[in-house]
Each structure stands twice: as structure tokens, then as C-alpha cells.
Amino acid sequence: MAHATIYVGFTVPQLLRGASRIFPTSRIFPTRSALVVLRHSAFCYCTVNGTIKSKRKMDHLERTANNFRQEVISQAKVCGITNESETVKRLRLAIANKDFTFKAGQWVDFFIPGISVVGGFSICSSPGLLEQERILELAVKYTVHPPAHWIHTECALDSEVALRVGGDFFFDPQPGDSPVKLVLIAGGVGINPLFSILLHIADLHGCQEGKANGYKMGTAKLYYSAKNTSELLFKKNILGLMNAFPGKITCHFHVTQQSSQICEELQPHVTEGRISEKDLEEHVSKDTLWYICGPPPMIESLSKLLSNIGVPRNCVFFEKWW
Template sequence: MDKLLYRNRKNRSTHSLVIWNSTTFKRMASSTTKSDHLVITSQQQRDNAIYSAQVTDISDLSPTVKSMLLRVNTTTSYEAGQWLDLMIPGLSKVGGFTMCTSPLQFDKTKILQLAVKFSEHPPTYWIHTQSKVGSEVSIRFGGDFVYNPKPDDPPQDVLLLGGGVGINPLYCIMNYISDLNKLKTPKQLNDGTQINTLLLYSSSSTAELLFKKEMEELEKNNENIKCRYFVTREKSTQEDIKEHRINKNDLEDAFKFIKKDMCVVYVCGPIPMIETMEKLLEDLGIKKNQIRVDRWW
């Protein structure tokens, strides 16, 4: 991989807003409960800077999930798979939401997408019921669940296992891999080091399989990206959607496309799903240091 593609997080701008500052942020973290985003993610890396952002679009992705587009006032970026702290004027709670947009696309447009499932948690409730185009918020980037291979790393295939709205960081990683493909020359794409990427994505119903059309486009445009879909609470009317939870047979089949001994696995979804996937992967011989898990959400 060209060294210019490697994303270095060390050089960040440090301007912050009057609405939110480090003192306010630390005070809020110390007063939250254990179920709050700030506490759950307190040991993960965070940028120092807080940025202003404006809502540019709100739409429905599914009966329970809203898409929000934010234009962010920054010259810096984030890594594929990371989340942001969302700070809303007038709310004491800080939200935590994963970016869906590829970092390379964000570098060009400074617009990122969030996909937020409805709940009564104040930041989430605000997004679903009060946010509108033009609303002003503040954000900061963070998170350790990242895909950012270094230039000298040996090529590793990527297996993505997602459940429900846990698709967000995995979709971001897929978009990033697709963007990296676009930067490669035909020779690089055919030199035997191509990284295969496979997504296994499970949700309760077809309507809740977020970004399915977009991911089908990624498949069409990238020979090294494949997707497989599962629903758990309805009968599927589509041939490409299986009617069961992701199981051992599905994982065994995945390793016909993904090199088992040269891969990294990213898992994001409900806690029971994560625990099941970890056990099945280890039973299939995947080492613990090959598995990346996003548990916090």
C-alpha cells in the first residue's frame, strides 16, 4: 500500500468550541452512570479537539433507524470503524454514534453519515424527534475499533460480522476498502496481494437490513467485496437472504473466500451475538489476536 494512504492520527488540530470544552467534558464524564457512553468508552482513545457540526439531512433508513448527515468544521479526520461523541446544546447527556462514511470520502466533503436506532436515550431521542436541517452540534472523534493497515503490514483478508445497527462501523470499513481500491493501479489490483472482504450481516427483518442496496453496489464495483445477509424474525422473500442466525456452517463457508490464517475479523452487534461469534471463531481455529470486537454500544 502506498505510504501516502496510511492515515496518521498524531497531527490533529486543537481548536474547540465555547459551548463545549475539556473541563465541561470531564465533569460530565465523572457524573454519568456506568451505562453511559462516556464511561463505557473512557479507556478508549479520544482526540483532544472538539469540532462544530451542522445537520444537513435527516431521513429514514428503516422503520426504527434515522440517517443523519453532518457537515463538520474541521481539517482533520477519523479512522474507519471509529465513533464520535455527539454533544447537543441543552442536553447533559453525550451520545456515542459510529460513522458510516469512509474517512477518504469525508476528507473530500467534510460530511459524515450516522445511522441511529430509536431509543429514549436523550441524544438518540433528540435525533429522532427534534433534530432538523441546520441544527448545530459539537463532536469529537474516538474509538479503538479501527481498520487502518500500515504500509508495511502483510495483506490480510477482512471478515466482517454484524448484527442490527452494529453494521455501522463495518459499513464504514467496507466503504474505506472500496475507496482504497480506487486509488490502486490495475497492476496493484492484480498482483496477488488483493485483500478479500466478506460481510455476514444479520438483522431481525429485511426492512432492518441497513444499507443493503448500497452494499450491493459495493459488491458490483469491487471484485474483492462480498456480502451475505440473514434475518432472524421473519421469512425472507429474497433469495439472497437466509432465514437464520449466523452459525458455524456460515462461518466455515466464509473461509472459502477469506484466508483463515491470514485474516482479521471485526464483530459488532448485540452482546449475545458477539459472544457467540467469538466462541465459534475460536472453535474454527481463529486466534484471539485476529478478532476485533466492538462491545460498547
């Protein structure tokens, strides 16, 4: 699923950190023009993207031309394929290159041998899984777009692809940063980068236990909306995180077109109807950051809602999926 990122027009006023490492690009694939990137804070990159009007639909590389990208392109091998839902496949990719890294919330350029179109897919696994096992995961919904279509119709175990990390939407706190609370709001497959962030939060809580030093993670609240419970990706994993970190990680699922009975395990956590102002207003505080990912109309509606309930614009970060 190709995607584009749109951000609020501001930057977080925190100390600039060191520039990301730059690695030589593989000769196998064409390079993009050099990008000038300002890195702001441990929490996210914020850029201002102008509106581009064109009669032709832009592809992933064009939409994200102004976003941060690493230079390194790494080979990857498919080591697992499962059906996350009726329309979404979850890929496990083994990556041997030790220089390949990412931050929770980022995406990859997805290069397929023999296919000229480059895919853009948000990573749904944690940075910790890559560090420990050299594994990265993607969850891709079926479309006729060539990269997504290939994943659903031709991809097999041991298929070889190549990946390049990019994106300005991520959560990556450092030990010296002030603690924050997070509210994550997802619509449909927009859960992918937020699930990566949620897994990273779980890792931070796990590292925090029994240690005096390190980053002190605050609470995280996930609001996740889909048409029905069958389209709620990672729901069992999310329930597992809530059980593992009670009070620290919580989730409310919202369904808008549910026709079947909701299973007993999910019932306590499911609300029928859209995410509302009443749901969110209790979380407004000066130390709360808001991360949103979903379809453009959802982003625009929630951005207005958050503004109306007094959330400062510099505390809201979002990524639009197209």
C-alpha cells in the first residue's frame, strides 16, 4: 500500500540531536536526489510539506520526496507469511545488514526485483525485534498497486527484496528526555506505525522495571477504529500488551459497521461508533503527545477536534495514508 505523509506546520522546540548516519546506497537500485534534513528532538521529525496539485496520481517516491530517508538499501529475505485478516498479509523479513536500523513509526521503501514501482509500507514491528533477531515485520492490505499485489499473489518464503528506511513520524525517546504520556489514534491499516510505537513502549516499560536509570515511560492509550472487529489488526497482540502492562498500556477499539456478535474477549474493550471528543478530552494535559495515523478525512476531523479541546498543535503528530 503506497502512502504519503503530511505533517502539521511546526517543529517541536527541543535541542537538535546529532545527524543520522549516512551509508552508501546500493548500486542495484536508482538513488534519489540528496535531501536536506533537520533533526528535531528525540520524538519525531517534523517537516512542512506543500500541497502538490497534479492531474497524475503521484507514486510513493514522489509523495515522500521531502521526507527523511536513510541512504542505505538493504537486502531482505521473506522468512514468514501469515494472514493477519482476510485482506491483510503479515510479512516477516530477515535482514542481515547490521547497519539497517529504524525508529518506531517509520516506513520502508520496498523494492521488488522485476517490478519498477517502489512500494511504501509502515513497519509494524518494534526496533527491539530487529536488534535482537534481525527481523522486521510489515502488514500489507491487498490492492491492485503492483507492490501490494505482488505481496498477496507472488511473494513466497525465501523471496528476496530490498528495503530502505524513511519517514518523519516516530517515537524515539532518549534516557535524558522528560517523561511523556502518549495517546495513539489509528484508523484501519493506519494501525501499523502505531503498533510499532506501542511495541516500543512495551519494550521501554520492560527495560524500566528494576532499573534506576533510563527513560521513564508514561502511560499509553490506544484508540483504534475499524469497520468491524474482523478488520482490527493485531487485536490479540494488543490485548496481550494490556495484560502484560496493566494501567500502563490501555486500548479502546471502535467499530463503525459491526453486523456480527462481538466475541467475549473483545467485548469489554469495544465501543460501537466513531472516536469522539468525549473519549479524548480526559487525556488533555501538558505532558501528553498525540500520534494519529489513518485516512486523510479522519486525520482532518481529529485534528480539528483536538484543537477544539485545547490540545497544543505542537503536541500532535500525524501521518496520512492514501
